[in-house]
Structures are given as structure tokens and as C-alpha cells.
Amino acid sequence: MSYKIVVDSCGELTEEMKQSEHFVTASLEIEVDGYHIIDDATFDQKDFLRRVAAASECPKSSCPSPERYMEMYHCDAEHVYAVTLSAELSGSYNSAELGKNLYKEEYGEKQIHVFNSKSASVGETLIALKIAECEEKQMSFEEIIKTVDAYIEEQHTYFVLETLETLKKNGRLTGIKAMMATALNIKPVMGSTPIGSICQLGQGRGMKKAIEKMVAQVKKDAIRPEEKILAITHCNCPERAEDMKKMVQEQMKVKDIIVLDTAGISSMYAADGGVILVV
Missing domain, CATH: 3.30.1180.10 (Hypothetical Protein Tm841; Chain: A;domain 3)
Structure with missing residues (x-):
């Protein structure tokens, strides 16, 4: 079964994940003193930290739009998953859910599930790896959701x-x-x-x-x-x-x-x- 895992960019991908066709990043965006940064492969941490240190205001972030998520769900994969920042900390989860509804209106039914990581950063990475592990074991879509939900509950x-x-x-x-x-x-x-x-x-x-x-x-x-x-x-x-x-x-x-x-x-x-x- 073909699958795709969309991870919002708060979740870091390992080099192997970046090389794999199964993982893609939905980029959030950052604003530092009027300077706009897209959180993707072009992100320069040293330059960013320098800008933050010199900034008069606190940096702000914005999550991917529902339309962006919808576009990322539109692919050949039969199973599509999204892993987002904790819904308590960001609008990314709601955006990914809205994107799923938009997809269904635009393209019809598809097996898409959005996981609220209840975490951030490498918490999302580990959840994405768990989904891939379940897919490689050829578990059913429903079984994968159940297994990964249980994994999230145990994660700290x-x-x-x-x-x-x-x-x-x-x-x-x-x-x-x-x-x-x-x-x-x-x-x-x-x-x-x-x-x-x-x-x-x-x-x-x-x-x-x-x-x-x-x-x-x-x-x-x-x-x-x-x-x-x-x-x-x-x-x-x-x-x-x-x-x-x-x-x-x-x-x-x-x-x-x-x-x-x-x-x-x-x-x-x-x-x-x-x-x-x-x-």
C-alpha cells in the first residue's frame, strides 16, 4: 500500500527521511522584525539566531494554510497522514483538518488522517517514524491510527x-x-x-x-x-x-x-x- 506522511516543519526530518519519498514537510513561516523566513530546506539557523538577537521584537510564526495541506494530500498515495504540532500550541492541527475537508470537497474520498502530536519538534519526527513502521508491517489504515494514537498517549x-x-x-x-x-x-x-x-x-x-x-x-x-x-x-x-x-x-x-x-x-x-x- 502506498503512503505519504506530511509533517509540519516544527518536526525535524532525519537525513533518511529527507531522502525517502514517503515524508514531506509542510512549512510554517517566521517573521523577525519584518524579515520573512520560510521554514524549509533553505532555513539558515545561524543567520536566524543572529537576526533574533538583534531584533527589537519577539519573532512570530504562522502555520501552513488549509489549502497548502490540501495540495499536499493530493498525491498518488492511497494512505495519507499528517503529523502536526500540538493543537494546544499552534493552529497547524486545525489547518491540516480543514485541509482534509477541502480535499474531500475538491477531489472526493481518500484515506487521510491527521495526528495531533500533543508534542513538537522531534516528538513529531518519532510519530512519523512510527506511522512508517506500521505501514511497512502492512497494517490496515484503521490499525495504524489506533497503534499510533496509543504511541502518542505514551510519549513524553x-x-x-x-x-x-x-x-x-x-x-x-x-x-x-x-x-x-x-x-x-x-x-x-x-x-x-x-x-x-x-x-x-x-x-x-x-x-x-x-x-x-x-x-x-x-x-x-x-x-x-x-x-x-x-x-x-x-x-x-x-x-x-x-x-x-x-x-x-x-x-x-x-x-x-x-x-x-x-x-x-x-x-x-x-x-x-x-x-x-x-x-
């Missing part, structure tokens, strides 16, 4: 950032008490809730301590980690990501670990030096 997302300013200013931290003890270099350990919003899990003095606490939390929460791929993504701090990978390997057994650089939207929210971990 964690992150430690140098700054939460962009998340805060763009209204992504609603309901979280102010925790910016910057003078003391306190770094909050953040995570996803079951519905896909953001919560605080703990904190540490400095990035190293906060990351140690995050990895301890990952170990505590993980459900059958030996059967799962753990993914790490970092914004302009490869050494930090490698240290995290070693820390995880020393403390728990996982099926595999992938480490990626943040694409545009994840770079915008993670900010310079931020790290995200999903399992």
Missing part, C-alpha cells in the same frame, strides 16, 4: 532552554507561574501535559543541573523505553546534545537514540542553546 516531551522569553511572549506558557529567577541562573525543566500544553517539571541551577534533573525525570516516566527510539534535538549546541545522549545511555536502555538540529520553528522557541528530548 521534555526541554530545558536558556530562555523562555519567546514561549512566554507568544502566549505558549499560559497558566505557568513566573519562574524566571534569572539572577540565580535557575533553569526550569519543562515538559508536555497529556493534552499537549506545557508544564514545569522541576528546575536546576544552571543548564547542566537542569539537564541532569530532566534525564532523571525521563528515566522515571519512560514506558518500555527499551522498545522505543529516544530523540534529542538542540539549537546550536551539539556538545550539549551529545552530553545528554551519554547521560541517557548511562542511565537507561533504549532501542536507539537520534540527535538532530532544530529546524526553524523549533529554533525560534528553543532559542540559542536550548535542548529538547522526546521518548
Whole structure:
């Protein structure tokens, strides 16, 4: 059965995924002080971080239009899936759902399913890989939806950032008490809730301590980690990501670990030096 997986650009693709005909990216867009960026293969992280550092205003993002999703669903594949940013954090999920309705009005019936990742960044990557794994096992469309939904329910997302300013200013931290003890270099350990919003899990003095606490939390929460791929993504701090990978390997057994650089939207929210971990 032929299949296609549309991942919004908050989800980073591995090199193998980029080479594969099964995965495509629906690009979000970013605005930094009037400068327009499309989050696709042309995204230049260093230039972006330089622009953000010099900007007088916080960067803003916009999701793909329903029409854009509709165009991406219009292909030869019999099964089409979309994986989007958490519906609690972005309009991308609603846009992908509207695109499905538009497709049906325009072209008729097709097996299309939109997954709300309830996550972001490499959380979406892992969900897309899970869909592909199910397709390769030749499971039915309905079975795949059921299996992937169960996988999403068990998935946890964690992150430690140098700054939460962009998340805060763009209204992504609603309901979280102010925790910016910057003078003391306190770094909050953040995570996803079951519905896909953001919560605080703990904190540490400095990035190293906060990351140690995050990895301890990952170990505590993980459900059958030996059967799962753990993914790490970092914004302009490869050494930090490698240290995290070693820390995880020393403390728990996982099926595999992938480490990626943040694409545009994840770079915008993670900010310079931020790290995200999903399992």
C-alpha cells in the first residue's frame, strides 16, 4: 500500500527521511522584525539566531494554510497522514483538518488522517517514524491510527532552554507561574501535559543541573523505553546534545537514540542553546 506522511516543519526530518519519498514537510513561516523566513530546506539557523538577537521584537510564526495541506494530500498515495504540532500550541492541527475537508470537497474520498502530536519538534519526527513502521508491517489504515494514537498517549516531551522569553511572549506558557529567577541562573525543566500544553517539571541551577534533573525525570516516566527510539534535538549546541545522549545511555536502555538540529520553528522557541528530548 502506498503512503505519504506530511509533517509540519516544527518536526525535524532525519537525513533518511529527507531522502525517502514517503515524508514531506509542510512549512510554517517566521517573521523577525519584518524579515520573512520560510521554514524549509533553505532555513539558515545561524543567520536566524543572529537576526533574533538583534531584533527589537519577539519573532512570530504562522502555520501552513488549509489549502497548502490540501495540495499536499493530493498525491498518488492511497494512505495519507499528517503529523502536526500540538493543537494546544499552534493552529497547524486545525489547518491540516480543514485541509482534509477541502480535499474531500475538491477531489472526493481518500484515506487521510491527521495526528495531533500533543508534542513538537522531534516528538513529531518519532510519530512519523512510527506511522512508517506500521505501514511497512502492512497494517490496515484503521490499525495504524489506533497503534499510533496509543504511541502518542505514551510519549513524553521534555526541554530545558536558556530562555523562555519567546514561549512566554507568544502566549505558549499560559497558566505557568513566573519562574524566571534569572539572577540565580535557575533553569526550569519543562515538559508536555497529556493534552499537549506545557508544564514545569522541576528546575536546576544552571543548564547542566537542569539537564541532569530532566534525564532523571525521563528515566522515571519512560514506558518500555527499551522498545522505543529516544530523540534529542538542540539549537546550536551539539556538545550539549551529545552530553545528554551519554547521560541517557548511562542511565537507561533504549532501542536507539537520534540527535538532530532544530529546524526553524523549533529554533525560534528553543532559542540559542536550548535542548529538547522526546521518548
